[in-house]
Amino acid sequence: MKLYEQSNTLSERHVKADKEADAKVPDRMWVKCPHCGTTLFAKQLTAYATCPECDYGWRIAARQRLSWLVDDFQEDDTDLQTDDPLDFPGYREKIAKMQEKTGLNDAVLTGEATIGQVKFALGIMDPTFIMGSLGTVTGEKISRLFEKSTRKREAVVMFTASGGARMQEGILSLMQMAKISQAIADHAAAGLLYIVVLTDPTTGGVTASFAMDGDITLAEPHALVGFAGRRVIEQTIHEKLPNDLQSAENILKHGFIDAIVKRQDEKAKLAWLIKTGGGHRG
Numbered sequence: 001m002k003l004y005e006q007s008n009t010l011s012e013r014h015v016k017a018d019k020e021a022d023a024k025v026p027d028r029m030w031v032k033c034p035h036c037g038t039t040l041f042a043k044q045l046t047a048y049a050t051c052p053e054c055d056y057g058w059r060i061a062a063r064q065r066l067s068w069l070v071d072d073f074q075e076d077d078t079d080l081q082t083d084d085p086l087d088f089p090g091y092r093e094k095i096a097k098m099q100e101k102t103g104l105n106d107a108v109l110t111g112e113a114t115i116g117q118v119k120f121a122l123g124i125m126d127p128t129f130i131m132g133s134l135g136t137v138t139g140e141k142i143s144r145l146f147e148k149s150t151r152k153r154e155a156v157v158m159f160t161a162s163g164g165a166r167m168q169e170g171i172l173s174l175m176q177m178a179k180i181s182q183a184i185a186d187h188a189a190a191g192l193l194y195i196v197v198l199t200d201p202t203t204g205g206v207t208a209s210f211a212m213d214g215d216i217t218l219a220e221p222h223a224l225v226g227f228a229g230r231r232v233i234e235q236t237i238h239e240k241l242p243n244d245l246q247s248a249e250n251i252l253k254h255g256f257i258d259a260i261v262k263r264q265d266e267k268a269k270l271a272w273l274i275k276t277g278g279g280h281r282g
Helices: 002-023 062-069 091-102 136-152 167-189 230-237 248-253 263-277
Strands: 030-032 039-041 072-075 108-115 118-125 156-162 194-202 216-219
Touching (some): 062 108, 062 118, 167 194, 194 263, 216 248
Antiparallel strands (some): 072 108, 108 118
């Protein structure tokens, strides 16, 4: 009995020592790549937040992307606010929390951007704002972006990142798909260029509408792109899906994407595409 008590005491001391050591290790000192599984020292990640082994791009906030993507940016429609159309429990509080966290009024940042001498309209969806979900304000901001660009005869670049429609706004969220698509159609009818960059993840109603309406569709390496989630599809068709079914690389192979572009190359690539096309469709 005495030996057991002594052993137990020593064990407790070891646990306590481990906890004390753990407390001295800064949070997120090490990160693991969601795609290839490589464990990295956090400081190995550059401002682009990409894996040095496989080029996977971590899910980042819209303003973080903006910091290295353009030379100048003028934000639009910062005054728009959701009125919680369904009076969904806790929704107003959630919106307020996300607004404080991201510095955005909703899940997309929109405005006019410049790279060198190339000027264009830019929208960046933010996966940290309720998973980039498509709500009424998100839809209104994107629609206004295209409407303004049509009037000014500018190209539009849209970075998509979304879990789909926002359930707290029900069918009003789904209606944004049609509204945005009509604004895109008007922009296209004016002969203007629309470029989409699919980032991880682009799913649901966003994929079913404006994410796949571009004249040129780019994607980041290993981005998840699809409509329904893997589990839903497998439960519906009762078959196991290939691991890469919804990867950007597989979708490129089947002709739904024009090219996969690394984050560090996006700025130059977008400027070249818009300048070469003169902001107009080819």
